Amino acid sequence: xxxxxxxxxxxxxxxxxxxxxxxxxxxxxxxxxxxxxxxxxxxxxxxxxxxxxxxxxxxxxxxxxxxxxxxxxxxxxxxxxxxxxxxxxxxxxxxxxxxxxxxxxxxxxxxxxxxxxxxxxxxxxxxxxxxxxxxxxxxxxxxxxxxxxxxxxxxxxxxxxx
Numbered sequence: 001x002x003x004x005x006x007x008x009x010x011x012x013x014x015x016x017x018x019x020x021x022x023x024x025x026x027x028x029x030x031x032x033x034x035x036x037x038x039x040x041x042x043x044x045x046x047x048x049x050x051x052x053x054x055x056x057x058x059x060x061x062x063x064x065x066x067x068x069x070x071x072x073x074x075x076x077x078x079x080x081x082x083x084x085x086x087x088x089x090x091x092x093x094x095x096x097x098x099x100x101x102x103x104x105x106x107x108x109x110x111x112x113x114x115x116x117x118x119x120x121x122x123x124x125x126x127x128x129x130x131x132x133x134x135x136x137x138x139x140x141x142x143x144x145x146x147x148x149x150x151x152x153x154x155x156x157x158x159x160x161x162x
Contacts, residue, residue, distance in 0.1 A: 006046065010039055013056055017063050023126035024067050034070060038063040053136035060127060061137050109159045117152040124149050
């Protein structure tokens with residue numbers, strides 16, 4: 001593939017991949033670095049892209065693997081899945097604190113999910129991917145992605161007691 005075509009892929013998908021990684025990591029500099037590494041890995045592996053999934057799905061898989069490689073290399077064993085609490089001028093400090101505590105409880109529960117459940121939850125909620133995309137990305141059926149997501153929600157509900 002020539003550089004112009006890859007540049008078009010980069011331009012089209014950079015923001016989406018960066019946002020995907022930003023949901024996993026709250027360090028903008030690290031997200032930028034991992035996004036660049038994702039596209040580097042994509043560039044050297046492009047000959048393996050078969051077109052059986054969308055380009056974004058393929059890039060998201062590379063981004064996820066890049067992030068997990070970073071976690072292993074730095075011996076970080078958890079995901080900091082940030083749930084933003086954006087208070088407005090009418091929010092009381094008690095409300096903001098309550099929302100932060102709820103978000104922490106949810107992040108902790110997600111971190112405790114088995115990896116296949118956690119992957120589906122991250123891709124469905126944080127990356128806003130369809131079940132079809134999740135299935136292609138994880139090498140499972142679309143129905144399996146739906147079932148895993150439903151089971152993960154049940155596990156989270158029980159743990160969080162919603």
